[in-house]
Amino acid sequence: MRAYAELQVSSNFSFLRGASHPQELMAAAAVAGLQAIALTDRNTLSGIVLAHSFLKQNPDVGTRFLVGCRLDLSNGASLLCYPTGRAAYGRLTRLLTLGKRRAAKGKCDLALADVAEYSEGQRFILPFPEVLNDASTRQIRTCAAMFPGRIYLALTNSCRGDDRRWIQTVSEFARSIGIPAVVTNDVLYHARERKPLQDVVTCIREGCTLEAAGFRLQANAERDLKTAREMSELFSAYPDALEATLEIADACRFSLDELRYEYPEEIVEPGLSAFEDLKRRTWAGAAWRFPNGIPEAVSKQISHELRLIEERQYAPYFLTVHEIVKFATSKGILHQGRGSAANSVICFCLGITQVDPVARGLLFERFISAARDEPPDIDVDFEHDRREEVIQHIYEKYGRERAGLTATVVHYRTRRAVREVGKVLGLSEDVTGALAGTVWGWSNDGVLEKGVREAGLNPTDRRLRQTLDLTKMLVGFPRHLSQHVGGFVIARGRLDELLPIENAAMEDRTVVQWEKDDLDELGMMKVDILGLGMLTAIRRAFELMERHYDQKLTLSSIPDKDPAVYAMLQQADSIGVFQVESRAQQSMLPRLKPKEFYDLVIEVAIVRPGPIQGDMVHPYLRRREGKEPVVYPSPALEEILKKTLGVPLFQEQAMQIAIIGAGFTPTEADQLRRALATFRHVGTIQTFRERFVSGMLKNGYPQDFAEHCFSQIEGFGTYGFPEAHAISFANLVLVSAWLKCHYPDVFCAALLNSQPMGFYAPAQLVQDARNHGVEIRPIDVNRSDWDSTLEPVPGSARHAVRLGLRMVAGLAEKEAQALVAARGAGYHSPDEIARRAGCGRKALDRLAQADAFQSMQLARRQALWKTNALDGKMPSLFLQAKTNLFPEPAPELPSATPSQEVVKDYQAVGLTLREHPLTFLREVLQARRAITVEQLKQAPNGRMVTVAGLVLSRQQPATARNTIFLTIEDETGAVNLIAWQRVQEKYHRAVLRAKLLGCHGVVQREGQVLHVVANQVWDWSDDLRRLNAGATLPIRSRDFH
Amino acid sequence: MIDRLEREEPRCGAFPLAAVREEKGHLHIAAVNDLARGAGIQAGARLADARALLPALRIVLHDPEADERLKQWIVEWCDRYSPLAAHDGADGIVLDITGCVHLFEGEAALLETLETQLREMKFHVRGAIADTAAAAWALARFSKRVIVTREELPGALDPLPVRALRIHVEIATELGRVGLTTIGHMRRIPRDALATRYGPGVLLRLDQALGLAEEAITPYRAPAPYRTGQVFAEPIGTTAAVEHTLLGLLTALCVRLEKEHRGARRFDLGCHRVDGSTAWLQVRTSRPGRSVTHLMRLFSEKMSTLDAGFGIEIMTLNAADVEGAAPVQMSLPHCGDGIGKDTLLTELLDRIGLRLGFEHVCRFQIRESLLPEFSTEFVPVSSASTPNAHWPEPRVRPVRFLDPPVPIEIAEIIPGKWPVRIRVERQLHWIVRAEGPERLTPEWWRDQPLRWATRDYYRIESEQGVRLWIFREIRRTESGERWFLHGHLP
Secondary structure (H helix, E strand, O other), rough: OOOOOOOOOOOOOOOOOOOOOOOHHHHHHHHHOOEEEEEEOOOOOOOHHHHHHHHHOOOOOEEEEEOOOOEEEOOOOEEEEOOOOHHHHHHHHHHHHHHHHHHOOOOOOOOOHHHHHHOOEEEEEOOOOOOHHHHHHHHHHHHHHOOOOOOEEEEOOOEEEOHHHHHHHHHHHHHHHHOOOOOOOOEEHHHHHHHHHHHHHHHHHHHHHHHHHHHHOOOOOEEEEOOOHHHHOOOOOOOOHHHHHHHHHHHOOOOHHOOOOOOOOOOOOOOOOOOHHHHHHHHHHHHHOOOOOOHHHHHHHHHHHHHHHHHOOOHHHHHHHHHHHHHHHHHOEEEEEEHHHHHOHHHHHHHOOOOOOOHHHOOOHOOOOOOOOOOOOEEEEOOOHHHHHHHHHHHHOOOOOOOOEEEEEEEHHHHHHHHHHHOOOOOHHHHHHHHHHHHOOOOOOOOHHHHHHHHOOOOOOOHHHHHHHHHHHHOOOOEEEEEEEEEEOOOOOHHOOOOOOEEEOOOEEEEEEHHHHHHHOOOOOEEEEEEEHHHHHHHHHHHHHHHHHOOOOOOOOOOOOOOHHHHHOOOOOOOOOOOOOHHHHHHHHHHHHOHHHHHHHHHHHOOOOHHHHHHHHHHHHHOOOOOOOOOOOOHHHHHHHHHHHHOOOOHHHHHHHHHHHHHOOOHHHHHHHHHOOOOOOOOOHHHHHHHHHHHHHHHOOOOHHHHHHHHHHHHHHHOOHHHHHHHHHHHHHHHHHHHHHOOOHHHHHHHHHOOOOOOOOHHHHHHHHHOOOEEEEEEOOOOOOOOOOEEOOOOOOOEEEEOOHHHOOOOOHHHHHHHHOOOOOOOOOHHHHHHHHOOOOOHHHHHHHHOOOHHOOOOOOHHHHHHHHHOOOOOOHHHHHOOOOOOOOOOOOOOOHHHHHHHHHHHHHHHOOOOOOOHHHHHHHOOOOOEOOOHHHHHOOOEEEEEEEEEEEEEEEOOOOOEEEEEEEEOOOEEEEEEHHHHHHHHHHHHHHOEEEEEEEEEEEOOOOEEEEEEEEOOHHHHHHHHHOOOOOOOOOOEOO | OOOHHHHHHHHHHOOOEEEEEEEOOEEEEEEEEEHHOOOOOOOOOEEHHHHHHHOOOEEEEHHHHHHHHHHHHHHHHHHOOOOOEEOOOOOOOEEOOOOHHHHOOHHHHHHHHHHHHHHHHHOOOOOOOOOOOOHHHHHHHHHHOOOOOOOOHHHOOOOHHHHOOOOOOHHOOOOOHHOOOOOHHHOOOOHHHHHHHHHHHHHHHHHHHHHHOOOOOOOOHHHHHHHEEEEEEEEOHHHHHHHHHHHHHHHHHHHHHOOOOOEEEEEEEEEEEOOOOOOEEEEEEEEEEOHHHHHHHHHHHHHOOOOOOOOEEEEEEEEEEEEEEOOOOOOOOOOOHHHHHHHHHHHHHHHHHHHHOOHEEEEEEEEEOOHHHOOEEEEEEEHHHOOOOOOEEEEHHHOOOOOOOOOEEEEEEEEOOOOOEEEEEOOOEEEEEEEEEEEEEOOOOOOHHHHHEEEEEEEEEEOOOOOEEEEEOOOOOOOOOOOEEEOOOO
């Protein structure tokens, strides 16, 4: 037997061609005893980090990994390319970048001449030719002449019958033109059991069924990864070609470990080293943050952090982030660091984060773990509507060659997988639809048998069985690359010599071919530029505060001990407040009763799927209310869990338990966190569980406690917040709650101007402001700006909110701005607006529909009648003359009823300042014995009641799949309903579709929290048609999954 | 659509059913039956949404062409009520019954008969009679009143919504916005003011409904049938005379077919004898045809069966199954090959088919499967499409597959490779040459894939020069391999 290296391997990153994950291929190569294995995916290097790190994590494997790529050229020819060293690798990534940047997303446009230009230091293999005709021989000769001495021709056995003869012919041809032959097996899957899956992905790619695929499918399963023995038997007649595999493998010494990431340098002040510059900036920042003198604890912490940063040489990273943040500050873009960066006082001094970590008792070590030799990770939230400015700034400053967004590999999830597999197997749209319908949301669990039965299908049917099995295999396969929401990689030199860069679907964006985790793996710096709607709202609120109340506020200047704010939150009066406005948070607030800032941190962290799934909420609440003693499993753990009364609520607490309780090393704990967070490391979780439990037992903890701990940690992995992150978010809770509490007018206007965001629609935000005594004034062409504004109220310290033109459905900003700009002393008629502001009929129609001509004494229909007469963009001169000379008599338009007006308000603005629609239906509802929400609030616990209301939102939390929460609203207020599975099934349509919902159920009170558990539900939406002679009320609930 | 389905398959009414069509990559509902409508599903909705509402919903693919054909048929059928029948929009038919009413004892009776008859044919139908087509359209769709006289017309139209005027949906919406929701509201507004805002089209529609403006009905007319005939002054009786006339008739018909780029698959010759009886001769062709000589030859084959009786006084020729057929370049004299041969083959097949029945004339067609058992199918020549599949190049196949493959006995074998000595049906072969294997895995998605294990095929040649195609069956579970002969190679 001869040694062998497999050099032609497609993983599933050759989308819809390969049928195995890179890791599976690497593992199989090790088992097969291969000396080396290359990955040659089509025009991509996306899979190589996974392969590389798999072998790195299993150092006992004797197989070496070679970076490679199959270059599919535009003329149809293909070349396999292997860089021999770092420089050649850089040329390969630049070549791919060139091809990708030239073509549309997902495509690559390369010619042989391009390859030649970047060919230095590469080894090439020409794939085994199926035929030798004029075209193919010419192609081979051209390449042979172009890359003499470093190109090979592949010999591949396909078991197609005449292989011996054909391989002989090809090898003789190779000899005749003087290029060596090399054996490959053109691997598409690691084991022949994947052949069916390969057939399926082929069909998905070709858009056909298996039945119709015909010769497009492989005739046999020979494209598996074969052992060195099998290969040497197959090619015993070609020892030189076998030897050539090793020759190439030996020549290609490049390893991804050689990639040295270097931080960008131009950010550093000339004449200073990066560290010196950071030091200078930090102390300057500290002086700014602490104008009354830097507290000793802070300066001690700064010195400590600086020491660590110097040691690790992370200074350029902090400077890079600081540069970005400085740009945002200069443009007045509000921002706040999130995640564990908030542990660092340097980040605070540099203005990256807004919370003083020293005062909050946070530890810098949690940010830069001593054990992890990977760069820190700073995520920064920016105002959501101005994030693009920041992104474009980064591209501008560093150029496209040096900055790119990180990729996100979009994987097959069950729903999509079952649809596509089913289609390929010839199942009808009916059946695949039903199968997909049994899967909730983003599941990766495959279709469960129970679901199949529920859909009325027979899970033992052979074809269905095959569909489900293949679906399960396909789940987790990469489907295409997409861009990460905001992760940026920035390098000192050319980024495209580190990795290939592609175009994104969005214009003006470029994306690198690797994912966040890939970059982590290779120690590359990235910074997440994220968008957050609340920051936009807060910035707008700060602007209004300055203009109307003469107060200059910042994210770190809001007092955190204001009892009025906490009193408000304890009442669950939190509509519009960041994070704590959701239904689940609203029912938690009265139970948790936040009294100080840290309570907000816990509030943010506790209403998360992690703690809920890990069953930590109730123990925590019981301990907090003093109903259960606070106990710690051991003194060592007491240290970790003290802050949270012995219940782990934060991600790092869970990791600390693993370290201190179960004896994990910090690196292992971090691996565990990653294993839980993604399914990149399928199957490793069980190993971690065993290690964890046995480690806990060894340290003297009881078995059931250990098991319980691990399931808690599992919950965290996916959804838990780190403490510092919760603190950053809590700061925004505090700021927004303070604004709502003291300046509801400002708060309301700011939220309206930042839509769409948050949990509630403008209608509820306006209603809530009115409930807090804020006067809301209607949209008017003579009063409103584009944004909602504040107007003084005589004799009151508070302002009234004038709704802005932006709320008029379908009105373009440009025309609205023109209207405002040309307004002067005011307009007297619609055609005056058309003349002076150049607004078209369409825009004026929209304004009329929004009833915005009230200051001209024109009711909605009269106004529309006038704007309808405007012709096109400008009123025609003829018409103008005519109407001036012979004023058109006011026609007898039927007048609108109050309820019609309300419906029209909803149609044009999405809310009404008139009466609530249900006022008009109260008689009807009363006849059905429905009580108002006001009356409901007086009803005792356990009483059976009937209520009715407009559905504002529906929510099916990930943690409670069997429950749907609905919020309904009538003219007196809003109430939450709970529909259990039984009710959902019975009243499916009403629960999911009703706009006006009637509900008969039981009142349930828990402290101040009140809801109705539904027994019966009716869809009364048709009654809404009574409001406006047939047309229904245009409301839509906000549904969250 | 749904009416059509329920006519074709009466059980359709027993479950909620929707016809779906694809639009921008999504499936939308095109039509629903009563049960589905009752569950709140409307045409235009996304299928996914409808499914969420009603998981039990069954779907069929929307077939607008079939719908169109059925409607066409209804229009033609309506001919019996009035010669002026026309399509009216996607779902309507308009009849001008002026002068037809007396045949049915009044308008009410006419309408009732018409509706009853259509209902018996399982159509959903609503009708109305009015002085103008526009008013009848409006009443049929929006009013409970079905017969309205000229005097009653304004009063009957006033309460109807403006949409009943067949005005554009957008304009109807705009009118609604200013409160003009009914025809009555509109009639109270100065005409000028309406025209300024909503265009003169609105006024035209209003006037058409009220009978103030004309509206023409373009009646549907069936295309002339492909039929021709000749009446003889003196009855004829000889075959020659019949053939002579037939030639004339065929020529006339084929010239017309040629001009319209059409051809027919069936020709019926009716010979009406003096005693009132008729003799029919029929010929069919495998492809739409219009070649006079070819058709003449086909008719001559049948001519002997014709019994002229006491003489034929009328001959009619009718072409049926008329389809499009592209014009063909006639081959030039002295260099006709390809096209001519093809035509000759077709004509031969027609003549054989005429005698044996077209369904009995079959040929092999390649199917895209590498498994021998699946790789061909036997299809009637007339229905076979032109073969587009070709065998992938190096594959060698015997002309005939042995069915079932014949087991062979291995006398001596090179381990892991091919046999050296085999016995086929008691005859011993020494193998001198062999090539292979060609490995074929079973097509796992087929219904009974387990019948075939993976096979390794070999081409072998014996000492005597016999060339065979044999295979080894690789079964994972059973020990010992089995060998079969699957065909003889040239």
